[in-house]
Amino acid sequence: SKKGSSNRWDLRVSVPQVWRHAGTEAATAALVAHARMKVTGEAQLVDLSAQCAMTWTTMNAMNAFAIQGFDFERLGSMVQLGTSMSTDPVFACADGYLVAVPGGPEIHALLGYLISEEIVDDSWLEEDWETIDKRRSAGELVSYSRDQMREALSRYFPNHTKAELFQIGLDSDITLAPIMTTADLLDFEQLKVRNAWTLVEAPNGQQLKAPGEFAKLSGSSIEIRRRAPRLNEHNSEIRTELQLQQPISAPVNLSKNSSGRPFEGLKVLDLTWVIAGPVSSRYFSDHGAHVIKVESQFRPDGLRLIGPQKGEPGWNTSHFYGQFNAGKEAIRLNLKTPEGVEILKKLVKWADVLIENWAPGALARLGLSYDECRSLNPGLIMMSTSLMGQNGPTSAIAGFGYHAGGMAGFYEVTGWPDTAPQGPWMAYTDVIAPRFVAGLVAASLDYKERTGIGQHIDASQFEMALQFLAPELMDTQATGYIARRLGNRATDMAPQGIYPCEGSDEWIAIACETDEHWNKLRSALGEPPWATNAKFQDVGGRLSNHDEIDSHLSEWTIKRTPKDAMDYLTSYGVPAGAVQRSKDLSDDPQYVHRQFNKFHDHPEMGEIPYAGIQYRIPGYISGPYRHAPLFGEHTETVLKDQLGLSKEEFEQAEEAGALQ
Numbered sequence: 314s315k316k317g318s319s320n321r322w323d324l325r326v327s328v329p330q331v332w333r334h335a336g337t338e339a340a341t342a343a344l345v346a347h348a349r350m351k352v353t354g355e356a357q358l359v360d361l362s363a364q365c366a367m368t369w370t371t372m373n374a375m376n377a378f379a380i381q382g383f384d385f386e387r388l389g390s391m392v393q394l395g396t397s398m399s400t401d402p403v404f405a406c407a408d409g410y411l412v413a414v415p416g417g418p419e420i421h422a423l424l425g426y427l428i429s430e431e432i433v434d435d436s437w438l439e440e441d442w443e444t445i446d447k448r449r450s451a452g453e454l455v456s457y458s459r460d461q462m463r464e465a466l467s468r469y470f471p472n473h474t475k476a477e478l479f480q481i482g483l484d485s486d487i488t489l490a491p492i493m494t495t496a497d498l499l500d501f502e503q504l505k506v507r508n509a510w511t512l513v514e515a516p517n518g519q520q521l522k523a524p525g526e527f528a529k530l531s532g533s534s535i536e537i538r539r540r541a542p543r544l545n546e547h548n549s550e551i552r553t554e555l556q557l558q559q560p561i562s563a564p565v566n567l568s569k570n571s572s573g574r575p576f577e578g579l580k581v582l583d584l585t586w587v588i589a590g591p592v593s594s595r596y597f598s599d600h601g602a603h604v605i606k607v608e609s610q611f612r613p614d615g616l617r618l619i620g621p622q623k624g625e626p627g628w629n630t631s632h633f634y635g636q637f638n639a640g641k642e643a644i645r646l647n648l649k650t651p652e653g654v655e656i657l658k659k660l661v662k663w664a665d666v667l668i669e670n671w672a673p674g675a676l677a678r679l680g681l682s683y684d685e686c687r688s689l690n691p692g693l694i695m696m697s698t699s700l701m702g703q704n705g706p707t708s709a710i711a712g713f714g715y716h717a718g719g720m721a722g723f724y725e726v727t728g729w730p731d732t733a734p735q736g737p738w739m740a741y742t743d744v745i746a747p748r749f750v751a752g753l754v755a756a757s758l759d760y761k762e763r764t765g766i767g768q769h770i771d772a773s774q775f776e777m778a779l780q781f782l783a784p785e786l787m788d789t790q791a792t793g794y795i796a797r798r799l800g801n802r803a804t805d806m807a808p809q810g811i812y813p814c815e816g817s818d819e820w821i822a823i824a825c826e827t828d829e830h831w832n833k834l835r836s837a838l839g840e841p842p843w844a845t846n847a848k849f850q851d852v853g854g855r856l857s858n859h860d861e862i863d864s865h866l867s868e869w870t871i872k873r874t875p876k877d878a879m880d881y882l883t884s885y886g887v888p889a890g891a892v893q894r895s896k897d898l899s900d901d902p903q904y905v906h907r908q909f910n911k912f913h914d915h916p917e918m919g920e921i922p923y924a925g926i927q928y929r930i931p932g933y934i935s936g937p938y939r940h941a942p943l944f945g946e947h948t949e950t951v952l953k954d955q956l957g958l959s960k961e962e963f964e965q966a967e968e969a970g971a972l973q
Contacts, residue, residue, distance in 0.1 A: 322811040323387065323820055323892050326737055327726045327799040333781045334370065334748070335363040341752035342928045345600055348575035348755060349930065354567050361928035365909055368898065369927060370737070370744045372588060373621060373633040376910070376922045378896035380632040381621035390728075390735045392715055395620015395633070400459070402715055403492075403724070403733055406470040406478055410492040410734055412719035413470075413482075415463040417445040422485035423469065432468045483707065490716040492724045492734055495782065495789040495796050506705045509776050513787070514540050521787045524779040528753055529702075531683070532768030533760055566762065573933055574601025579758070582664035583607065583641060586614040588714060588743035589698060589750070589774055590670035591637040596751035597666070598640035599926055599936035605660065605951055606643045606942065609653075610973050613944065614638070623918045628944040630917055635941035639913070639923045643942035644951050645972050652971035654679055659956045662689050666754055668696045672711055673703045683769040692767040694757045698750050702773030714740025714774070721778040726785070728798040735798075742778040749777040807855035808834075808862045811892060812870040814878055820892040821875045823866065823882065830887060831855065837885035838869060913940040948972055 339361050346357035368375060373395060374385045385393050390403040402412045413419060420427070421442035427433045440456050441448075449455050470478060475491035482489035493501070499522060504510060511525030526535045570577050579602040583594040591606070591614070598604040608614055616634035624630045647653040661667060661681065669676060676682065676697075683695050700717050701707050710716070718724055718741040719734075728735040753770050761767055779786070785796040794804075801810045801822075808831075809824045825831045828851065835844045843865050848854040855862060870878050875891035882889035891897070898904055899922070907929060910922035926935045952958045958966070966972050 321387075321729070322801075322813065323822075324727065324729075324735065324811075325801050325822075326723065327728075327802070328782065328785055328796055330781060331363050331367055334366045334745070335361060337745075337748040337752075337780070338366045338927050341596070341748055341755065344752055344755035344759070345575055345596075346930055347759070348600075349573065349933065351565060351567055352570045352575055352577070353573050354569060358931055359928050360931070362903075362907060362909075364903065365907065365927040368909075369592075369924065370741070371895070372739045372744060373619070373636070374738065374895055375636060375924045376632060376895055376899070377621045378894065379899055379922050380623045380918075384894040384896055390724075390733065392739060395622060401463070403719075403736065404467060404470045405733060407472065407474045409475050409494075410719075410724070411470065411475055411478055412490040412492060412716050412724065412736075413466065413488065415459065415466050417442040417462075419487050420445075420462055420465065422487045423466070423481070426481070427465055427469055430469060430472060433465050483710070486709075488710050488712040488716050490710075490712060490719045492719040493722050494725050495722055495786050498722055498779070498782075498786060499789065503701060503705045503707045504776070504779075507702055507773070507776070509773075509779070511537055513537075515787070515791060516543075519791060521790045523787055524776065524783050527749055527772070527777045527780055529771040530753075530757070530768050531770075532757075532764075532766045572601060577601035579603065580663055580665045581605070582660050582667045584667065584669035584671065584676070585698075586612075586670065587616055588637060588740055589746040590668060591616075591634075592744070592747040593696070593698065593750040593754075594668050595637055595640065595937070596747065597754070598938075601936075602666075604641040605664075605947070605955070606638060606641045607646050607657070607660070608643060608944065609645055609647050609649075610944075611647060611649065617944065623921065627917070629915075632918070632921065635915070635918070635921070636924060639911075639937035639941045640939055641942055642947035642951060643945060644948040645945035646948075647971050647973040648679060650969055650971045652966050652969040654681075656952065656956070656958075656966060656971060657681065658689060661686050661693065663955060664690065664693065666694045666696070666758070668698070668750070668754070670698045673697070673699050673708050687767070687769075690767075692761060692765070694754060694761060694767045694770070696750060696754055696770045696772065698746060698770075698772040698774060700773070701775050703771040714743030714746075717742040717775050717778060721775050722782050722785075722796070723778070726782075726796050726798060729800045730798055732798075742774050745778045745781055746772070746774040749780075802856075802859060804856075805852065807852055807859055808866065810859075810863055810866070812863070812867050814870050814875045814891075815873055816875075819875050821870055821878045821882075822890045822892055823870075824888045825855075826888065828852065833886045834882070837882050837887055841865070911937055913937070915940040916943060945972075 342359045342361055346359050350357050378384050381395065391399055391401045393399045400415060402414055404411055404413055424437060428435060445455050478489040479491050509525060510522040512520045513523045515521055528535060576597050579597060581594055581597050581602050581604040583604050583606040585591050585594060594604050614634055617628050617631050619631055619633045621632050622630045623632065646656060648657060667686065686693055686695055697703055700712050701710050715736060718736055721742055723741050724734040724736040727737050750772055753772060757768055757770065788794050803809050806826045811820050811822050814821050825834055838844060848858055879889050879891045909925050911925045912920055912922055914920045923937050949963065952963055
């Protein structure tokens, strides 16, 4: 209950997403279960909850109420950070929309354009734009407000096309991310250069481009071995294979441990920040891996100062940070010093897995390219995940998941037909990518166990996210239809929507996907005369008369609470769900039953809930196993106990400023 405008009801992405999240998570869960089978010698069952999987997409809103005492609310396309840093990144331009941060660096880069087009005057040259945001956040008086900065960009962007602005951004080292349609994506040069498409054959024989290899691996490759099967196509082949009862082609090497945690003993070096990277590495600490996160007071994880927060704002009171880093250890390391870089090299030698999401080339500039890391640690598995991938004409783009969400097509399909795009909640691609990243690393660990070969993985957040729009991309080629914003409606099912319930800002989702669902809904409503009208008999008629159906349904739902309406409708077999906020989720009987939240006593925040994993394996309790680390909490123990630094060496590193 977060997306949408305050003067309208809740909003969903206009194309199906739930089962794409659940399916990808299930693939990674299966790899975790496979790893657990090897440490227990027992068969594994994965019980995955699509509801829990979707809860993870709410990011900082998951446990917001328990932490800050209130829920985030619907504010259109606003990126809500729980602090004064919240911002609306959506702007209109000449031929559509783009996503950009209206910050100091953006104004600084575009100042010449703004002045030449007489949008601002020469007095703007006197401001220190590179530091204005930091100074404002520190409470200092600055010359221009955020609203003034946004207004200037709002007047400039409509004079130019998406393509013009995208190129200006590339030339100026800022991100002006075009909100792309499915048609735009099919012609995007970055995807061509990185060979991100694969050809698939439609039932009519037409060759269609579909999102293909979603990561580049140095030691092996991802491949689609055959097209999607026709109904019952391989019936005889599979039955024959089962009748032969062939033995397993290769014996499984067991390496049992007493805990049953599949990644116990695995050492992971975490050089990530914000959302996608930290979530990816938490997959491994949640299952027993020793994960060491590196930060510096000069480059802390940006989530540490973003809400929801509990207590006085500080390095250790953000649950946005805590949610994605629970169970890890954290150290301080100043990589601007030679001594800090040398310690980082020791950590590379220590690690089995290195996960990083810095800008492409940043590690190489420290003398730690993959080849250099491999020379230090030949069996290392190194995951590099970035916005656009490690190569290609737009690989240097820096940004967040809302930039990628715009470019990958998700903003175009989220919102109302009569308004600007609103986009999914927060940095949407940041919650898609970890499902792929964790699975890729888990598969690479299995590959290394069988071959002895480590590898480098280049995973583009943008390309991974395209997998969640694959049907829509193919539909554009097959039929010419370009997916667009439909509010809560669908193109081929009705009724679908969010309907008001008894109480203040209370809602229920109802989604009839078939004629059978519609007939069950009629029965649940008591076959009212309006519902028996012949114009509602088929989906085409219901789509054409959706407003009328919505009006009648709203008259029925407004007299009931969301839970009462949900329980009643589902008893008739009608797909329906109460719209919930984090306050509701904490008491949801299903979440309580599944023990979704794990409670830990945080030194500064007290006992707080951390979202658990999205599936259960009977007989196994997953993490997180401890609270999120305080800033630099484990610096001394890691450097001495894990890397073997002596007391004197540790003190020398401190004196050199390497541990800041």
